[in-house]
Amino acid sequence: MKSRFHQNLTPAGEVLTELMLETFRLNGRLLAAGDRLVAPLGLTSARWQILGAIALAGNAQPVAHIARDMGLARQSVQRVVDELAREKLVAFADNPHHRRAKLVALTEHGAAAYRDAIAAHAGWSNALAEDLSAEEIGRALVVLTTLREKLERAHAAQARARKTSLVRAVRARREKISDEPASTPEGST
Amino acid sequence: MKSRFHQNLTPAGEVLTELMLETFRLNGRLLAAGDRLVAPLGLTSARWQILGAIALAGNAQPVAHIARDMGLARQSVQRVVDELAREKLVAFADNPHHRRAKLVALTEHGAAAYRDAIAAHAGWSNALAEDLSAEEIGRALVVLTTLREKLERAHAAQARARKTSLVRAVRARREKISDEPASTPEGST
DNA sequence: GCATGAACGACAGCGTGCTGTCAATATCGG
DNA sequence: CCGATATTGACAGCACGCTGTCGTTCATGC
Numbered sequence: 350m351k352s353r354f355h356q357n358l359t360p361a362g363e364v365l366t367e368l369m370l371e372t373f374r375l376n377g378r379l380l381a382a383g384d385r386l387v388a389p390l391g392l393t394s395a396r397w398q399i400l401g402a403i404a405l406a407g408n409a410q411p412v413a414h415i416a417r418d419m420g421l422a423r424q425s426v427q428r429v430v431d432e433l434a435r436e437k438l439v440a441f442a443d444n445p446h447h448r449r450a451k452l453v454a455l456t457e458h459g460a461a462a463y464r465d466a467i468a469a470h471a472g473w474s475n476a477l478a479e480d481l482s483a484e485e486i487g488r489a490l491v492v493l494t495t496l497r498e499k500l501e502r503a504h505a506a507q508a509r510a511r512k513t514s515l516v517r518a519v520r521a522r523r524e525k526i527s528d529e530p531a532s533t534p535e536g537s538t
Numbered sequence: 539m540k541s542r543f544h545q546n547l548t549p550a551g552e553v554l555t556e557l558m559l560e561t562f563r564l565n566g567r568l569l570a571a572g573d574r575l576v577a578p579l580g581l582t583s584a585r586w587q588i589l590g591a592i593a594l595a596g597n598a599q600p601v602a603h604i605a606r607d608m609g610l611a612r613q614s615v616q617r618v619v620d621e622l623a624r625e626k627l628v629a630f631a632d633n634p635h636h637r638r639a640k641l642v643a644l645t646e647h648g649a650a651a652y653r654d655a656i657a658a659h660a661g662w663s664n665a666l667a668e669d670l671s672a673e674e675i676g677r678a679l680v681v682l683t684t685l686r687e688k689l690e691r692a693h694a695a696q697a698r699a700r701k702t703s704l705v706r707a708v709r710a711r712r713e714k715i716s717d718e719p720a721s722t723p724e725g726s727t
Numbered sequence: 728g729c730a731t732g733a734a735c736g737a738c739a740g741c742g743t744g745c746t747g748t749c750a751a752t753a754t755c756g757g
Numbered sequence: 758c759c760g761a762t763a764t765t766g767a768c769a770g771c772a773c774g775c776t777g778t779c780g781t782t783c784a785t786g787c
Binding site for chain 1: 772773774775776781782783
Binding site: 353354358360362366367379381398405420421467470478479480482483485489492493494496500 | 676
Protein backbone atom coordinates (compact mmCIF):
# COMPACT_ATOMS: atom_id res chain seq x y z
CA MET A 350 0.00 0.00 0.00
CA LYS A 351 1.76 3.06 -1.29
CA SER A 352 1.01 6.10 0.83
CA ARG A 353 1.27 9.59 -0.51
CA PHE A 354 2.31 10.85 2.91
CA HIS A 355 3.82 8.20 5.17
CA GLN A 356 4.17 4.41 5.15
CA ASN A 357 2.72 4.00 8.65
CA LEU A 358 -0.63 5.46 7.69
CA THR A 359 -3.54 3.04 7.63
CA PRO A 360 -5.90 3.30 4.64
CA ALA A 361 -8.35 5.20 6.82
CA GLY A 362 -5.59 7.38 8.25
CA GLU A 363 -4.39 8.10 4.71
CA VAL A 364 -7.74 9.23 3.37
CA LEU A 365 -8.38 11.12 6.59
CA THR A 366 -5.20 13.09 5.97
CA GLU A 367 -6.55 14.01 2.55
CA LEU A 368 -9.86 14.96 4.15
CA MET A 369 -8.03 17.28 6.55
CA LEU A 370 -6.29 19.08 3.72
CA GLU A 371 -9.59 19.34 1.87
CA THR A 372 -11.25 20.74 5.00
CA PHE A 373 -8.67 23.51 5.17
CA ARG A 374 -9.21 24.35 1.51
CA LEU A 375 -13.00 24.21 1.69
CA ASN A 376 -12.95 26.35 4.84
CA GLY A 377 -11.05 29.08 3.02
CA ARG A 378 -13.32 28.92 -0.02
CA LEU A 379 -16.48 29.00 2.07
CA LEU A 380 -15.26 32.01 4.04
CA ALA A 381 -14.27 33.87 0.90
CA ALA A 382 -17.58 33.10 -0.84
CA GLY A 383 -19.54 33.96 2.29
CA ASP A 384 -17.69 37.25 2.60
CA ARG A 385 -18.56 38.14 -0.98
CA LEU A 386 -22.20 37.13 -0.47
CA VAL A 387 -22.79 39.35 2.54
CA ALA A 388 -20.44 42.20 1.64
CA PRO A 389 -23.29 44.20 0.00
CA LEU A 390 -25.01 44.05 3.38
CA GLY A 391 -21.97 45.48 5.11
CA LEU A 392 -21.25 42.16 6.79
CA THR A 393 -18.48 39.58 6.78
CA SER A 394 -18.73 35.82 7.24
CA ALA A 395 -17.66 36.05 10.86
CA ARG A 396 -20.13 38.79 11.61
CA TRP A 397 -23.13 37.15 10.08
CA GLN A 398 -22.29 33.88 11.69
CA ILE A 399 -22.43 35.61 15.05
CA LEU A 400 -25.68 37.34 14.14
CA GLY A 401 -26.95 33.89 13.20
CA ALA A 402 -25.87 32.31 16.45
CA ILE A 403 -27.64 35.04 18.39
CA ALA A 404 -30.77 34.69 16.28
CA LEU A 405 -30.80 30.90 16.57
CA ALA A 406 -30.30 30.99 20.33
CA GLY A 407 -33.82 32.35 20.59
CA ASN A 408 -33.16 34.57 23.56
CA ALA A 409 -30.48 36.96 24.68
CA GLN A 410 -27.33 35.30 25.99
CA PRO A 411 -23.97 36.36 27.37
CA VAL A 412 -21.04 36.44 24.95
CA ALA A 413 -19.45 33.40 26.54
CA HIS A 414 -22.54 31.29 25.85
CA ILE A 415 -22.65 32.39 22.25
CA ALA A 416 -18.98 31.50 21.93
CA ARG A 417 -19.50 28.09 23.48
CA ASP A 418 -22.40 27.37 21.11
CA MET A 419 -20.20 28.32 18.17
CA GLY A 420 -17.20 26.35 19.38
CA LEU A 421 -15.04 29.46 19.45
CA ALA A 422 -12.94 31.18 22.09
CA ARG A 423 -14.87 33.70 24.13
CA GLN A 424 -12.58 36.60 23.28
CA SER A 425 -12.98 36.07 19.54
CA VAL A 426 -16.74 36.43 19.82
CA GLN A 427 -16.43 39.30 22.27
CA ARG A 428 -14.37 41.27 19.80
CA VAL A 429 -16.88 40.90 16.97
CA VAL A 430 -19.88 41.47 19.25
CA ASP A 431 -18.32 44.73 20.42
CA GLU A 432 -17.96 45.81 16.78
CA LEU A 433 -21.54 44.80 16.02
CA ALA A 434 -22.66 46.80 19.05
CA ARG A 435 -20.80 49.87 17.82
CA GLU A 436 -22.66 49.52 14.52
CA LYS A 437 -25.98 49.10 16.32
CA LEU A 438 -26.55 45.57 15.02
CA VAL A 439 -26.63 44.14 18.56
CA ALA A 440 -27.30 45.68 21.92
CA PHE A 441 -26.38 44.75 25.50
CA ALA A 442 -28.95 44.22 28.23
CA ASP A 443 -28.55 43.64 31.94
CA ASN A 444 -28.18 40.03 33.00
CA PRO A 445 -30.08 39.34 36.26
CA HIS A 446 -27.76 36.38 36.88
CA HIS A 447 -24.43 38.10 36.45
CA ARG A 448 -23.68 41.76 36.94
CA ARG A 449 -20.74 41.67 34.64
CA ALA A 450 -21.76 39.36 31.81
CA LYS A 451 -24.37 41.33 29.87
CA LEU A 452 -26.92 39.70 27.61
CA VAL A 453 -26.52 40.23 23.87
CA ALA A 454 -29.54 40.60 21.60
CA LEU A 455 -30.10 41.59 17.99
CA THR A 456 -31.39 45.10 17.40
CA GLU A 457 -34.14 45.63 14.83
CA HIS A 458 -31.39 46.78 12.52
CA GLY A 459 -29.37 43.66 13.26
CA ALA A 460 -32.34 41.36 12.80
CA ALA A 461 -33.07 42.93 9.41
CA ALA A 462 -29.45 42.52 8.35
CA TYR A 463 -29.52 38.89 9.41
CA ARG A 464 -32.76 38.28 7.51
CA ASP A 465 -31.23 39.71 4.37
CA ALA A 466 -28.06 37.65 4.82
CA ILE A 467 -29.83 34.35 5.43
CA ALA A 468 -32.14 34.96 2.48
CA ALA A 469 -29.15 35.51 0.20
CA HIS A 470 -27.46 32.48 1.71
CA ALA A 471 -30.49 30.26 1.07
CA GLY A 472 -30.47 30.81 -2.68
CA TRP A 473 -26.71 30.41 -2.85
CA SER A 474 -26.64 27.29 -0.70
CA ASN A 475 -29.43 25.66 -2.70
CA ALA A 476 -27.50 26.24 -5.91
CA LEU A 477 -24.27 24.95 -4.41
CA ALA A 478 -26.01 21.79 -3.20
CA GLU A 479 -27.52 21.12 -6.63
CA ASP A 480 -25.09 18.41 -7.70
CA LEU A 481 -25.34 16.50 -4.42
CA SER A 482 -28.20 14.79 -2.63
CA ALA A 483 -29.24 15.72 0.89
CA GLU A 484 -28.40 12.13 1.83
CA GLU A 485 -24.78 12.20 0.76
CA ILE A 486 -24.23 15.64 2.25
CA GLY A 487 -25.79 14.31 5.44
CA ARG A 488 -23.39 11.38 5.50
CA ALA A 489 -20.45 13.70 5.05
CA LEU A 490 -21.82 15.81 7.87
CA VAL A 491 -21.84 12.77 10.15
CA VAL A 492 -18.18 12.08 9.37
CA LEU A 493 -17.13 15.66 10.06
CA THR A 494 -19.15 15.76 13.28
CA THR A 495 -17.71 12.46 14.46
CA LEU A 496 -14.19 13.72 13.90
CA ARG A 497 -14.79 17.06 15.54
CA GLU A 498 -16.40 15.53 18.61
CA LYS A 499 -13.57 13.04 18.93
CA LEU A 500 -11.02 15.86 18.74
CA GLU A 501 -12.90 17.81 21.39
CA ARG A 502 -13.12 14.82 23.72
CA ALA A 503 -9.41 14.10 23.32
CA HIS A 504 -8.55 17.72 24.06
CA ALA A 505 -10.78 17.83 27.13
CA ALA A 506 -9.22 14.60 28.41
CA GLN A 507 -5.74 16.03 27.92
CA ALA A 508 -6.67 19.18 29.78
CA ARG A 509 -8.01 17.10 32.70
CA ALA A 510 -4.91 14.97 32.76
CA ARG A 511 -2.69 18.02 32.72
CA LYS A 512 -4.64 19.59 35.53
CA THR A 513 -4.71 16.42 37.61
CA SER A 514 -0.96 15.99 37.35
CA LEU A 515 -0.51 19.64 38.27
CA VAL A 516 -2.71 19.24 41.31
CA ARG A 517 -0.78 16.13 42.29
CA ALA A 518 2.51 17.98 41.93
CA VAL A 519 1.24 20.86 44.03
CA ARG A 520 -0.08 18.49 46.72
CA ALA A 521 3.12 16.49 46.74
CA ARG A 522 5.02 19.71 47.08
CA ARG A 523 2.80 20.89 49.93
CA GLU A 524 3.11 17.61 51.81
CA LYS A 525 6.83 17.63 51.31
CA ILE A 526 7.09 21.17 52.66
CA SER A 527 4.88 20.41 55.63
CA ASP A 528 6.88 17.24 56.34
CA GLU A 529 10.27 18.85 56.29
CA PRO A 530 9.77 21.50 58.98
CA ALA A 531 8.23 18.88 61.27
CA SER A 532 11.06 16.45 60.67
CA THR A 533 13.81 18.94 61.22
CA PRO A 534 12.81 20.39 64.61
CA GLU A 535 12.37 16.85 66.03
CA GLY A 536 15.80 15.96 64.86
CA SER A 537 14.66 12.50 63.68
CA THR A 538 16.83 12.79 60.60
CA MET B 539 -40.44 21.05 6.05
CA LYS B 540 -39.30 23.08 9.04
CA SER B 541 -35.93 24.65 8.41
CA ARG B 542 -33.64 25.60 11.22
CA PHE B 543 -32.31 28.50 9.17
CA HIS B 544 -34.68 29.72 6.42
CA GLN B 545 -37.88 28.50 4.78
CA ASN B 546 -36.50 28.78 1.25
CA LEU B 547 -33.75 26.25 1.86
CA THR B 548 -34.08 22.94 0.00
CA PRO B 549 -33.39 19.81 2.02
CA ALA B 550 -29.96 19.62 0.42
CA GLY B 551 -29.36 23.33 0.97
CA GLU B 552 -30.38 22.92 4.59
CA VAL B 553 -28.02 20.09 5.36
CA LEU B 554 -25.31 21.82 3.36
CA THR B 555 -25.66 24.84 5.63
CA GLU B 556 -25.08 22.54 8.59
CA LEU B 557 -22.09 21.04 6.80
CA MET B 558 -20.62 24.51 6.34
CA LEU B 559 -20.89 25.28 10.02
CA GLU B 560 -19.38 21.91 10.84
CA THR B 561 -16.52 22.60 8.42
CA PHE B 562 -15.68 25.81 10.24
CA ARG B 563 -15.69 24.02 13.57
CA LEU B 564 -13.66 21.05 12.36
CA ASN B 565 -11.16 23.39 10.72
CA GLY B 566 -10.53 25.13 14.02
CA ARG B 567 -10.21 21.85 15.90
CA LEU B 568 -7.84 20.34 13.33
CA LEU B 569 -5.60 23.42 13.39
CA ALA B 570 -5.51 23.47 17.16
CA ALA B 571 -4.74 19.75 17.38
CA GLY B 572 -2.15 20.01 14.64
CA ASP B 573 -0.48 22.91 16.37
CA ARG B 574 -0.24 20.89 19.58
CA LEU B 575 1.09 17.85 17.72
CA VAL B 576 3.98 19.64 16.04
CA ALA B 577 4.72 22.22 18.74
CA PRO B 578 7.42 19.99 20.30
CA LEU B 579 9.15 20.12 16.91
CA GLY B 580 9.09 23.89 16.91
CA LEU B 581 6.50 23.94 14.15
CA THR B 582 2.93 25.14 13.69
CA SER B 583 0.19 23.67 11.50
CA ALA B 584 0.75 26.28 8.83
CA ARG B 585 4.49 25.75 8.80
CA TRP B 586 4.42 22.00 8.54
CA GLN B 587 1.78 22.13 5.89
CA ILE B 588 4.10 24.23 3.80
CA LEU B 589 7.03 21.92 4.52
CA GLY B 590 4.73 19.11 3.39
CA ALA B 591 3.73 20.87 0.19
CA ILE B 592 7.39 21.43 -0.67
CA ALA B 593 8.25 17.82 0.13
CA LEU B 594 5.31 16.45 -1.87
CA ALA B 595 6.11 18.63 -4.87
CA GLY B 596 9.16 16.46 -5.39
CA ASN B 597 11.36 19.24 -6.73
CA ALA B 598 12.07 22.83 -5.85
CA GLN B 599 9.40 25.30 -6.91
CA PRO B 600 8.80 29.03 -6.68
CA VAL B 601 6.61 30.26 -3.84
CA ALA B 602 3.72 31.07 -6.14
CA HIS B 603 3.55 27.48 -7.38
CA ILE B 604 3.55 26.15 -3.84
CA ALA B 605 0.76 28.55 -2.99
CA ARG B 606 -1.28 27.52 -6.01
CA ASP B 607 -0.87 23.84 -5.11
CA MET B 608 -2.08 24.58 -1.60
CA GLY B 609 -4.97 26.77 -2.69
CA LEU B 610 -3.64 29.72 -0.75
CA ALA B 611 -2.75 33.27 -1.64
CA ARG B 612 0.84 33.68 -2.75
CA GLN B 613 1.67 36.26 -0.08
CA SER B 614 0.50 33.99 2.74
CA VAL B 615 2.91 31.30 1.65
CA GLN B 616 5.68 33.80 0.99
CA ARG B 617 5.50 35.07 4.52
CA VAL B 618 5.81 31.62 6.08
CA VAL B 619 8.49 30.51 3.62
CA ASP B 620 10.55 33.57 4.53
CA GLU B 621 10.27 32.59 8.20
CA LEU B 622 11.21 29.00 7.43
CA ALA B 623 14.20 30.30 5.48
CA ARG B 624 15.33 32.40 8.42
CA GLU B 625 15.22 29.29 10.57
CA LYS B 626 17.15 27.31 7.97
CA LEU B 627 14.29 24.85 7.31
CA VAL B 628 14.13 25.87 3.63
CA ALA B 629 16.61 27.48 1.31
CA PHE B 630 16.31 29.48 -1.91
CA ALA B 631 18.00 28.50 -5.15
CA ASP B 632 18.30 30.28 -8.48
CA ASN B 633 15.47 29.67 -10.93
CA PRO B 634 16.75 29.41 -14.54
CA HIS B 635 13.29 30.43 -15.79
CA HIS B 636 12.76 33.53 -13.71
CA ARG B 637 15.44 35.78 -12.27
CA ARG B 638 13.19 37.01 -9.55
CA ALA B 639 11.16 34.00 -8.47
CA LYS B 640 13.64 31.79 -6.62
CA LEU B 641 13.11 28.06 -6.15
CA VAL B 642 12.33 26.88 -2.63
CA ALA B 643 13.68 23.59 -1.33
CA LEU B 644 13.84 21.85 2.04
CA THR B 645 17.17 21.91 3.80
CA GLU B 646 18.42 18.74 5.51
CA HIS B 647 17.23 20.32 8.72
CA GLY B 648 13.83 21.07 7.19
CA ALA B 649 13.49 17.57 5.73
CA ALA B 650 14.25 16.05 9.14
CA ALA B 651 11.67 18.29 10.81
CA TYR B 652 9.10 17.29 8.22
CA ARG B 653 9.88 13.59 8.69
CA ASP B 654 9.34 13.93 12.42
CA ALA B 655 6.11 15.84 11.92
CA ILE B 656 4.60 13.43 9.41
CA ALA B 657 5.56 10.45 11.59
CA ALA B 658 3.76 12.01 14.55
CA HIS B 659 0.82 12.85 12.33
CA ALA B 660 0.55 9.29 11.04
CA GLY B 661 0.00 7.78 14.48
CA TRP B 662 -2.41 10.50 15.43
CA SER B 663 -4.38 10.34 12.18
CA ASN B 664 -4.68 6.55 12.39
CA ALA B 665 -6.11 6.81 15.91
CA LEU B 666 -8.51 9.58 14.89
CA ALA B 667 -9.76 7.50 11.95
CA GLU B 668 -10.35 4.46 14.12
CA ASP B 669 -14.12 4.80 14.42
CA LEU B 670 -14.62 5.38 10.69
CA SER B 671 -13.95 3.27 7.63
CA ALA B 672 -11.71 4.43 4.81
CA GLU B 673 -14.77 4.13 2.57
CA GLU B 674 -16.99 6.53 4.48
CA ILE B 675 -14.15 9.02 4.95
CA GLY B 676 -13.53 8.74 1.23
CA ARG B 677 -17.16 9.50 0.45
CA ALA B 678 -17.03 12.56 2.69
CA LEU B 679 -13.86 13.61 0.91
CA VAL B 680 -15.66 13.45 -2.44
CA VAL B 681 -18.43 15.70 -1.13
CA LEU B 682 -15.98 18.27 0.22
CA THR B 683 -13.93 18.21 -2.98
CA THR B 684 -17.04 18.60 -5.13
CA LEU B 685 -18.12 21.63 -3.14
CA ARG B 686 -14.70 23.23 -3.15
CA GLU B 687 -14.23 22.78 -6.87
CA LYS B 688 -17.67 24.18 -7.56
CA LEU B 689 -16.89 27.22 -5.41
CA GLU B 690 -13.61 27.73 -7.24
CA ARG B 691 -15.24 27.45 -10.66
CA ALA B 692 -17.96 29.91 -9.67
CA HIS B 693 -15.37 32.38 -8.41
CA ALA B 694 -13.24 32.08 -11.54
CA ALA B 695 -16.32 32.60 -13.73
CA GLN B 696 -17.23 35.71 -11.74
CA ALA B 697 -13.72 37.08 -12.11
CA ARG B 698 -13.85 36.52 -15.88
CA ALA B 699 -17.26 38.16 -16.14
CA ARG B 700 -16.05 41.11 -14.11
CA LYS B 701 -12.98 41.46 -16.28
CA THR B 702 -14.93 41.09 -19.52
CA SER B 703 -17.40 43.76 -18.54
CA LEU B 704 -14.52 46.01 -17.56
CA VAL B 705 -12.80 45.44 -20.88
CA ARG B 706 -16.07 46.16 -22.67
CA ALA B 707 -16.52 49.36 -20.75
CA VAL B 708 -12.98 50.46 -21.57
CA ARG B 709 -13.40 49.59 -25.25
CA ALA B 710 -16.74 51.34 -25.48
CA ARG B 711 -15.16 54.36 -23.89
CA ARG B 712 -12.21 54.25 -26.32
CA GLU B 713 -14.43 53.91 -29.37
CA LYS B 714 -16.58 56.75 -28.16
CA ILE B 715 -13.51 58.94 -27.74
CA SER B 716 -12.03 57.99 -31.10
CA ASP B 717 -15.37 58.59 -32.82
CA GLU B 718 -15.87 62.06 -31.54
CA PRO B 719 -12.63 63.66 -32.82
CA ALA B 720 -13.11 62.02 -36.24
CA SER B 721 -16.69 63.18 -36.52
CA THR B 722 -15.92 66.73 -35.56
CA PRO B 723 -13.12 67.60 -38.08
CA GLU B 724 -15.15 66.19 -41.00
CA GLY B 725 -18.08 68.30 -39.98
CA SER B 726 -20.53 65.47 -40.64
CA THR B 727 -22.37 66.22 -37.47
C1' DG C 728 -19.60 34.18 56.74
C1' DC C 729 -15.42 33.15 54.40
C1' DA C 730 -12.24 30.90 51.29
C1' DT C 731 -11.64 28.79 47.00
C1' DG C 732 -12.26 27.88 42.31
C1' DA C 733 -14.55 28.82 38.04
C1' DA C 734 -16.47 31.87 34.73
C1' DC C 735 -16.49 36.29 32.63
C1' DG C 736 -15.08 40.84 30.33
C1' DA C 737 -11.20 43.78 29.28
C1' DC C 738 -6.69 44.10 27.61
C1' DA C 739 -2.81 42.45 25.02
C1' DG C 740 -0.12 40.08 21.67
C1' DC C 741 0.50 36.73 18.04
C1' DG C 742 -0.19 33.57 13.95
C1' DT C 743 -2.38 33.17 9.65
C1' DG C 744 -5.28 33.97 6.22
C1' DC C 745 -6.85 37.75 2.95
C1' DT C 746 -6.60 41.95 -0.42
C1' DG C 747 -4.25 45.82 -2.56
C1' DT C 748 -0.20 48.14 -4.59
C1' DC C 749 4.16 48.58 -6.90
C1' DA C 750 8.31 47.36 -9.32
C1' DA C 751 10.74 43.55 -11.66
C1' DT C 752 10.42 39.91 -14.94
C1' DA C 753 8.57 36.88 -18.39
C1' DT C 754 5.42 35.90 -22.21
C1' DC C 755 2.84 36.78 -26.23
C1' DG C 756 1.18 39.01 -30.32
C1' DG C 757 1.54 42.51 -33.90
C1' DC D 758 11.53 44.68 -31.68
C1' DC D 759 8.05 46.81 -28.95
C1' DG D 760 3.90 47.22 -26.35
C1' DA D 761 0.51 44.97 -23.60
C1' DT D 762 -0.49 41.68 -20.33
C1' DA D 763 0.35 38.35 -16.78
C1' DT D 764 3.11 36.66 -13.09
C1' DT D 765 6.01 37.29 -9.18
C1' DG D 766 8.22 39.04 -4.83
C1' DA D 767 8.19 42.86 -1.60
C1' DC D 768 5.57 45.86 1.19
C1' DA D 769 1.48 47.08 3.70
C1' DG D 770 -2.71 46.73 6.22
C1' DC D 771 -6.65 44.26 7.96
C1' DA D 772 -9.93 40.52 9.66
C1' DC D 773 -10.21 36.77 12.58
C1' DG D 774 -8.90 33.10 15.05
C1' DC D 775 -5.97 31.78 19.24
C1' DT D 776 -3.70 32.07 24.12
C1' DG D 777 -2.42 34.51 28.31
C1' DT D 778 -3.24 37.78 32.11
C1' DC D 779 -5.83 40.37 35.42
C1' DG D 780 -9.66 42.07 38.02
C1' DT D 781 -14.65 41.27 38.80
C1' DT D 782 -18.39 38.32 39.85
C1' DC D 783 -20.65 34.15 40.92
C1' DA D 784 -21.19 29.46 42.90
C1' DT D 785 -19.94 26.10 46.18
C1' DG D 786 -18.36 23.98 50.29
C1' DC D 787 -16.85 24.26 55.03
